[in-house]
Amino acid sequence: MPAVNSSAWTDPDRFLTDPDDVAAVLRDPHFTVSQLTAHLDEIVARGGPRFPHLEAMARHAFAFQSGEPHLAARRATAPFFAAPALAAWTPVAELAIAAALASLETSRFPDLMRDYCEAAFLDFIRAFCGCPGGADDRVLDLIRLANETTRPMLSLKALGRIDAALGELLDHLSTAPVPGLEPGLVSFPAFLGRRADRLADPEAAPYIALSALVGSHTVAQSLALALHGMLLGDLGAWQAAARPGWTDTGLDRAISLYPSTLTLVRIAGDGARIGGCPCHKGETAVMDVVGANAALRRRVPDGSAHLSFGAGRHKCPGAPLSRMFLARAIPALARRFPRLALHRDGVRFHVTPLVQYPVALPVTRDARSRRLTGRMVEIRDLDEARAIVNDDATWSPPRMEPYLETLAERSGRDLGLARLVARNAMFFMSGPRHAAIRRAVADSLGGNRLACWQPLIEAETRTALTRLASVPAPDLIADYAEPLFRGIAGPVLGLAPVDPERFDALAPILQDVLEPWLPIRELDRLQEVIGEILAGLGLPATEGLPSTPLLTRLMEEDLPETDPEDLRALVLVMYGASFNMAHTLGNILHHLLSLPPEDRRDAADPAWIDAELEGLISLCASPKYIYRMARGPARIGEIEIRTDETLRLQLLSIDRGIGTGNLAFGHGLHRCVGAALSKRMLRTALPALFARFPGLALRPQRHRYLDMTQTVALATLPCRLGPSGKDRP
Numbered sequence: 074m075p076a077v078n079s080s081a082w083t084d085p086d087r088f089l090t091d092p093d094d095v096a097a098v099l100r101d102p103h104f105t106v107s108q109l110t111a112h113l114d115e116i117v118a119r120g121g122p123r124f125p126h127l128e129a130m131a132r133h134a135f136a137f138q139s140g141e142p143h144l145a146a147r148r149a150t151a152p153f154f155a156a157p158a159l160a161a162w163t164p165v166a167e168l169a170i171a172a173a174l175a176s177l178e179t180s181r182f183p184d185l186m187r188d189y190c191e192a193a194f195l196d197f198i199r200a201f202c203g204c205p206g207g208a209d210d211r212v213l214d215l216i217r218l219a220n221e222t223t224r225p226m227l228s229l230k231a232l233g234r235i236d237a238a239l240g241e242l243l244d245h246l247s248t249a250p251v252p253g254l255e256p257g258l259v260s261f262p263a264f265l266g267r268r269a270d271r272l273a274d275p276e277a278a279p280y281i282a283l284s285a286l287v288g289s290h291t292v293a294q295s296l297a298l299a300l301h302g303m304l305l306g307d308l309g310a311w312q313a314a315a316r317p318g319w320t321d322t323g324l325d326r327a328i329s330l331y332p333s334t335l336t337l338v339r340i341a342g343d344g345a346r347i348g349g350c351p352c353h354k355g356e357t358a359v360m361d362v363v364g365a366n367a368a369l370r371r372r373v374p375d376g377s378a379h380l381s382f383g384a385g386r387h388k389c390p391g392a393p394l395s396r397m398f399l400a401r402a403i404p405a406l407a408r409r410f411p412r413l414a415l416h417r418d419g420v421r422f423h424v425t426p427l428v429q430y431p432v433a434l435p436v437t438r439d440a441r442s443r444r445l446t447g448r449m450v451e452i453r454d455l456d457e458a459r460a461i462v463n464d465d466a467t468w469s470p471p472r473m474e475p476y477l478e479t480l481a482e483r484s485g486r487d488l489g490l491a492r493l494v495a496r497n498a499m500f501f502m503s504g505p506r507h508a509a510i511r512r513a514v515a516d517s518l519g520g521n522r523l524a525c526w527q528p529l530i531e532a533e534t535r536t537a538l539t540r541l542a543s544v545p546a547p548d549l550i551a552d553y554a555e556p557l558f559r560g561i562a563g564p565v566l567g568l569a570p571v572d573p574e575r576f577d578a579l580a581p582i583l584q585d586v587l588e589p590w591l592p593i594r595e596l597d598r599l600q601e602v603i604g605e606i607l608a609g610l611g612l613p614a615t616e617g618l619p620s621t622p623l624l625t626r627l628m629e630e631d632l633p634e635t636d637p638e639d640l641r642a643l644v645l646v647m648y649g650a651s652f653n654m655a656h657t658l659g660n661i662l663h664h665l666l667s668l669p670p671e672d673r674r675d676a677a678d679p680a681w682i683d684a685e686l687e688g689l690i691s692l693c694a695s696p697k698y699i700y701r702m703a704r705g706p707a708r709i710g711e712i713e714i715r716t717d718e719t720l721r722l723q724l725l726s727i728d729r730g731i732g733t734g735n736l737a738f739g740h741g742l743h744r745c746v747g748a749a750l751s752k753r754m755l756r757t758a759l760p761a762l763f764a765r766f767p768g769l770a771l772r773p774q775r776h777r778y779l780d781m782t783q784t785v786a787l788a789t790l791p792c793r794l795g796p797s798g799k800d801r802p
């Protein structure tokens with residue numbers, strides 16, 4: 074019997090997604106599960122090492138067994154995992170969840186995977202699977218490692234590591250009564266000990282217990298994936314999980330939407346058929362669980378008909394346990410932390426062709442403002458934030474010029490360029506000069522002035538779509554969001570670099586200007602690059618453009634205390650700020666493509682995008698913070714603020730999917746002057762992409778974020794264009 078070859082996953086278009094086909098293959102005895110034994114035997118036949126624990130797992134773990142021995146072992150263990158027996162374990166799960174909530178509450182850098190999902194899982198599973206020994210971190214590491222057993226074509230090194238992990242875990246299993254447990258509760262190894270006579274091979278018991286311990290990590294994975302999915306949405310969806318009755322309506326849907334199992338695999342034997350068509354013996358059938366679940370929700374919208382636990386003889390025996398655990402863990406978390414907010418750029422995934430689950434889920438627990446340091450207070454409440462940005466008398470923008478002046482004096486450094494930039498960065502300006510410049514900029518970038526740029530925005534969108542369709546490995550950041558941003562922002566602002574390639578390479582650093590109070594080392598680096606960019610700027614190009622660029626128009630104005638050098642610096646800083654256009658587009662694309670297909674089926678319709686836009690912006694806008702400084706002593710709630718202290722308005726918690734009325738573009742005197750341009754671009758680029766590629770899909774969890782302190786920004790967002798695109802061989 075052949076082992077599964079990893080090339081089976083190279084073409085996702087060949088995966089089975091029709092739920093009837095998937096269920097039929099899973100139930101069909103002509104298809105068998107992957108044969109780990111075959112792989113291990115081959116290694117030995119070629120003179121390679123033996124892996125005794127893996128060999129035993131291959132014989133005794135349900136996932137690798139077939140035929141009568143498999144059925145007999147399943148029958149013997151079924152009562153332990155069945156819903157009635159689990160009722161007695163529910164209080165143990167609830168205690169584990171309560172303990173994990175307490176650890177999350179006090180964690181310095183709260184992370185849902187580490188502090189909640191895995192903490193609650195481990196606490197419970199140690200009792201349930203009779204694994205009292207070993208330090209928590211070590212046991213978790215071993216379980217994660219041993220989980221790789223089902224991955225096909227593992228290297229010798231990986232097999233060695235897994236074998237060692239299995240051996241170490243085996244030593245921790247015990248049939249002794251678990252301390253602290255009610256005497257009536259019997260752990261799995263103890264249960265198996267009592268039923269040894271029903272197992273064909275008495276040697277099997279420890280390995281069956283071991284496979285349950287290792288395999289049940291899926292509970293933590295599924296919980297984490299469901300929380301990740303739910304927290305990406307708006308606050309209403311999260312808070313719904315706290316309401317009584319959520320389990321009845323929401324649990325199945327969550328399990329259907331967020332399966333940690335991406336694909337299931339079977340190997341065709343003699344006489345195997347799929348959808349009536351014969352298969353070759355040894356052919357691999359890869360079944361797409363996410364796709365099959367989506368198809369099933371089209372038939373049964375509540376999600377209750379999912380295949381997240383598989384089907385047929387290998388259907389997950391842990392399904393009732395997972396349901397029991399998730400039904401308690403999700404609402405308990407939503408009740409305790411109704412304003413929980415996920416830092417999506419800090420999320421990290423473990424992803425293989427078979428599974429996906431988050432390994433890091435950093436969060437902010439609540440929306441209460443708090444002092445971060447002796448000099449900085451973080452604002453997380455919408456009403457407080459709104460009051461602050463509307464009160465220019467109490468709160469000024471960061472006063473960068475005096476800061477840089479003092480720094481230059483103290484350090485003896487020439488900070489002339491940094492001062493030029495700070496003096497012309499609108500978000501650091503105050504008073505009449507700021508007001509005059511805002512008026513002049515609004516004359517070019519105000520909502521009603523931008524219509525003349527629409528032909529350029531549409532032409533750039535078409536060019537970007539053509540580019541996306543022509544590259545071998547399409548990426549929605551490199552091949553869509555970034556070229557679109559460059560194609561629009563440069564001409565509209567009037568930046569004409571002599572060497573566009575060099576400019577594009579240097580320009581991202583302009584985003585660092587958005588962060589106040591940079592240390593001197595960063596300022597040195599920034600000055601060097603800004604000097605080079607300024608020296609490489611030509612006169613704004615106007616030829617062939619549908620309207621006059623901003624810089625050209627500003628040059629014609631008589632602005633107070635502003636010379637041409639100031640204007641070039643001003644527009645350059647604006648270019649730095651306008652990277653947010655690309656980042657926000659990327660974030661919205663990631664968000665929309667992570668939604669269930671039924672929730673974004675109208676994304677090609679400009680009217681739908683228009684109606685959803687504020688909600689999308691409030692969830693996905695890229696800036697993390699707005700800054701203000703106290704002009705004098707002040708107070709926010711219980712927090713005393715001294716003169717010159719900095720307020721950092723944390724937009725993640727403030728805006729969290731509130732739709733209209735969000736502060737994604739700020740408010741008041743410093744409201745974003747690029748908001749109208751950004752929204753116009755989004756209204757054009759989003760529906761155009763979905764209209765051109767109706768089958769657009771992400772490569773699951775292959776995206777990567779940039780490591781930026783001030784901005785949520787994707788570095789890559791690999792995708793498949795789908796049937797009407799050109800990314801097929």
Ligand code: HEM
Pocket residue numbers: 462470499500501502511518647648650651652653654657694695696699700736737738739740742743744745746747748750751
């Ligand atoms: C989706 C994209 C964008 C987002 C989410 C965004 C966000 C923001 C926010 C939150 C502020 C307020 C800062 C404060 O109150 O201190 C702001 C200000 C500003 N933005 Fe944007 N921005 C975006 C695109 C742009 C673009 C395309 C430009 C340039 C054309 C731009 C230029 C500016 C400038 C110059 C300010 C300062 C305005 C002032 O202080 O008077 N932004 N932006």
